[in-house]
Amino acid sequence: MTAFKKIEDHLRKEAKNLLEGGKVTLVLAYARGFDEKHPVPCVVKAAADADHLVFNEYCTYNMARYLTRYPVGTKIAVAVKGADSRAVVQLIQEGKVRRDDLVILGIPATGMKNQKTGEVIDAKTTASTINPVLYDVLLGDEIHGVKAGSPYDVLAEFEGMDKDARWAFWKKEFERCIRCYACRKACPMCYCDPCFMDASRPRWADKSPTDDGTLMYHLTRFYHLAGRCIDCGECSRACPVDIPLHLFHKKVAKECEAMFGQAAGMNIEDKPAMANFKGEDSDQMLG
Amino acid sequence: MKKIAIDQFSELVKVLAERGPLYAPVKGKEGVNFQAIKNPADVTLDFYNTVLSPKSVFFPQSEDMIRYRITHGATEAQPVPQESRPAVILGVRPCDVRSFEIMDRHFLGAGVIDPYWKSKRDNTTVIGFAFDVSAAADPADFYNTFGYGAADPEGSDVFMVRTDKALLLKSMTDRGKKLLDSLGFLQVAGAQDEKVFEETVKKGKAVRTRSAEINPQVIAKKLVSVFDNGEFWQKVTMACIACGACTYGCPTCYCFDISDEMLFKEGSRKRFWDACTFTDFTLEASGHNPRPRIFQRYRQKVCHKYSYHVDKYGCISCVGCGRCTRVCPVNIDIFSIVDEANKL
Numbered sequence: 026m027t028a029f030k031k032i033e034d035h036l037r038k039e040a041k042n043l044l045e046g047g048k049v050t051l052v053l054a055y056a057r058g059f060d061e062k063h064p065v066p067c068v069v070k071a072a073a074d075a076d077h078l079v080f081n082e083y084c085t086y087n088m089a090r091y092l093t094r095y096p097v098g099t100k101i102a103v104a105v106k107g108a109d110s111r112a113v114v115q116l117i118q119e120g121k122v123r124r125d126d127l128v129i130l131g132i133p134a135t136g137m138k139n140q141k142t143g144e145v146i147d148a149k150t151t152a153s154t155i156n157p158v159l160y161d162v163l164l165g166d167e168i169h170g171v172k173a174g175s176p177y178d179v180l181a182e183f184e185g186m187d188k189d190a191r192w193a194f195w196k197k198e199f200e201r202c203i204r205c206y207a208c209r210k211a212c213p214m215c216y217c218d219p220c221f222m223d224a225s226r227p228r229w230a231d232k233s234p235t236d237d238g239t240l241m242y243h244l245t246r247f248y249h250l251a252g253r254c255i256d257c258g259e260c261s262r263a264c265p266v267d268i269p270l271h272l273f274h275k276k277v278a279k280e281c282e283a284m285f286g287q288a289a290g291m292n293i294e295d296k297p298a299m300a301n302f303k304g305e306d307s308d309q310m311l312g
Numbered sequence: 313m314k315k316i317a318i319d320q321f322s323e324l325v326k327v328l329a330e331r332g333p334l335y336a337p338v339k340g341k342e343g344v345n346f347q348a349i350k351n352p353a354d355v356t357l358d359f360y361n362t363v364l365s366p367k368s369v370f371f372p373q374s375e376d377m378i379r380y381r382i383t384h385g386a387t388e389a390q391p392v393p394q395e396s397r398p399a400v401i402l403g404v405r406p407c408d409v410r411s412f413e414i415m416d417r418h419f420l421g422a423g424v425i426d427p428y429w430k431s432k433r434d435n436t437t438v439i440g441f442a443f444d445v446s447a448a449a450d451p452a453d454f455y456n457t458f459g460y461g462a463a464d465p466e467g468s469d470v471f472m473v474r475t476d477k478a479l480l481l482k483s484m485t486d487r488g489k490k491l492l493d494s495l496g497f498l499q500v501a502g503a504q505d506e507k508v509f510e511e512t513v514k515k516g517k518a519v520r521t522r523s524a525e526i527n528p529q530v531i532a533k534k535l536v537s538v539f540d541n542g543e544f545w546q547k548v549t550m551a552c553i554a555c556g557a558c559t560y561g562c563p564t565c566y567c568f569d570i571s572d573e574m575l576f577k578e579g580s581r582k583r584f585w586d587a588c589t590f591t592d593f594t595l596e597a598s599g600h601n602p603r604p605r606i607f608q609r610y611r612q613k614v615c616h617k618y619s620y621h622v623d624k625y626g627c628i629s630c631v632g633c634g635r636c637t638r639v640c641p642v643n644i645d646i647f648s649i650v651d652e653a654n655k656l
């Protein structure tokens with residue numbers, strides 16, 4: 026694997042060239058935060074600022090999350106790791122961003138760490154996508170020979186529970202939810218404006234943090250992400266009270282993959298599973 | 313001054329919990345947070361600071377103000393009675409203790425007295441708890457900026473210091489003295505203990521957090537003068553995803569929303585935390601929003617705390633606890649932003 030420091034050098038160089046050559050007007054990547062272990066997502070607009078960019082094991086953010094902020098037609102270079110690149114692909118499939126507007130700077134990386142715990146997060150979230158699935162420039166060598174497990178391995182314990190135990194599990198987890206909405210806001214696929222939770226006519230769920238409203242929020246969000254979640258794990262990492270949202274998303278993703286034969290954001294030619302109809306689609310969900 | 317052996321601590325917790333509501337730090341999956349204590353064994357003193365602030369004891373995330381029932385042609389409505397039992401909150405870090413006074417200025421001193429805050433505040437004895445003065449401060453903290461030390465007893469009713477074998481409890485107010493006097497099983501502390509207490513307070517002054525020269529009056533004016541510097545605000549808030557984590561974690565954020573929520577014929581009028589960073593924070597019924605952009609809303613957060621609050625209440629509404637930075641999913645750091653604005 027290419028050392029993070031080297032990737033950082035390449036990132037700076039590419040950003041500088043792209044901005045100088047006028048190929049893009051902005052570069053979405055990472056910069057130093059209040060210390061090294063706490064980088065921040067950043068946008069660079071001038072070649073002279075490219076030297077502020079950083080890359081290290083704490084650059085966990087999925088920068089694809091920021092793409093939908095800019096009007097279609099804005100030329101953007103975006104730094105993406107494996108799972109992040111799937112978000113870009115999924116956004117292209119959904120017509121939210123245009124392939125020609127983007128210069129995708131791919132970063133093959135393993136050993137990314139959770140900022141809060143220092144724990145290596147690969148196995149938890151991005152297990153199957155170490156290398157970006159789509160890119161224009163690679164900022165490091167592709168990684169081969171690492172034994173990548175299935176992204177669904179972490180579900181073993183959860184799947185071992187019966188229906189009642191699962192219900193009890195989620196009810197207990199959601200008791201901690203403070204409805205800060207960091208999960209939806211960190212998610213690259215949660216771009217609805219307004220989100221159903223912010224609508225007041227009709228009001229879909231209690232605005233105050235009642236248990237029922239919280240359940241309504243999460244279950245609806247889980248289903249809105251069906252066939253769209255690209256397994257970056259940002260929702261769980263963003264949560265200030267550590268609710269393992271990615272487990273539910275993975276479970277839905279697994280069932281979706283089994284039913285419709287495609288995982289989200291893997292192939293730019295695919296149509297989003299929930300927006301497509303094929304004769305051979307599973308009708309299991311109807312029965 | 314009183315003291316109790318560490319291995320007797322659960323005895324103290326038990327008595328306090330039996331007498332009335334006791335709020336204390338409890339370890340959960342997400343870290344340590346204040347909770348109403350049902351089981352004395354749940355209380356922990358092994359934590360740096362709680363993930364969320366202690367404000368929820370006086371200003372719960374959601375609170376019913378009126379309960380009502382709609383019957384044939386009429387609505388029966390009852391105000392919700394306010395808590396009147398004496399309560400104790402135990403284990404509040406010095407910087408967080410200061411947040412209560414700041415919140416008092418708003419909820420009690422703005423010309424209108426907020427009965428919900430007042431009833432709980434009036435009935436609650438605050439037991440402050442010194443940080444471990446031999447350990448480094450968390451890198452996100454910046455309470456030194458406001459002149460607070462890691463073991464400042466000011467503002468607490470009782471201040472608690474942990475030594476190897478005991479907890480020293482010193483009353484700082486009449487209310488605190490009353491509480492300690494009522495706990496007959498506490499030992500009387502000796503001269504040596506007094507010395508340790510004083511030394512801890514002193515050592516607390518030497519624990520360094522990040523710090524900046526911030527004069528309330530100066531920064532208040534400065535922020536108004538850079539209000540229109542959109543480029544600056546957009547730059548420093550670019551990463552912000554407009555969630556509510558920083559606000560919900562903050563001990564001095566007091567914005568709330570009010571809504572009637574009903575199931576079938578019964579419902580309540582509630583107030584619950586709101587956050588200035590939310591998309592719909594100042595969304596008007598017409599559909600117009602005077603702060604549609606994230607940088608405008610985050611600017612409101614900074615200017616409210618460091619400028620408008622100074623004008624209105626004479627102090628900055630921030631205690632440098634570092635929580636907003638710690639819980640922010642993208643590491644937005646209010647300290648750096650204010651510091652940068654100060655130098656513009």
Ligand code: SF4
Nearest residue numbers: 212254255257258260
């Ligand atoms: S739901 Fe979570 S894991 Fe899935 S794309 Fe959104 S943030 Fe990433």
Ligand code: SF4
Nearest residue numbers: 202203205206208264
């Ligand atoms: S980030 Fe966590 S606490 Fe916040 S709304 Fe989502 S699940 Fe709830």
Ligand code: SF4
Nearest residue numbers: 562630631633634636
């Ligand atoms: S603004 Fe941040 S540092 Fe200041 S009191 Fe609130 S949470 Fe603490």
Ligand code: SF4
Nearest residue numbers: 552553555558640644
């Ligand atoms: S500063 Fe951080 S915690 Fe606060 S709204 Fe923005 S992203 Fe959320």
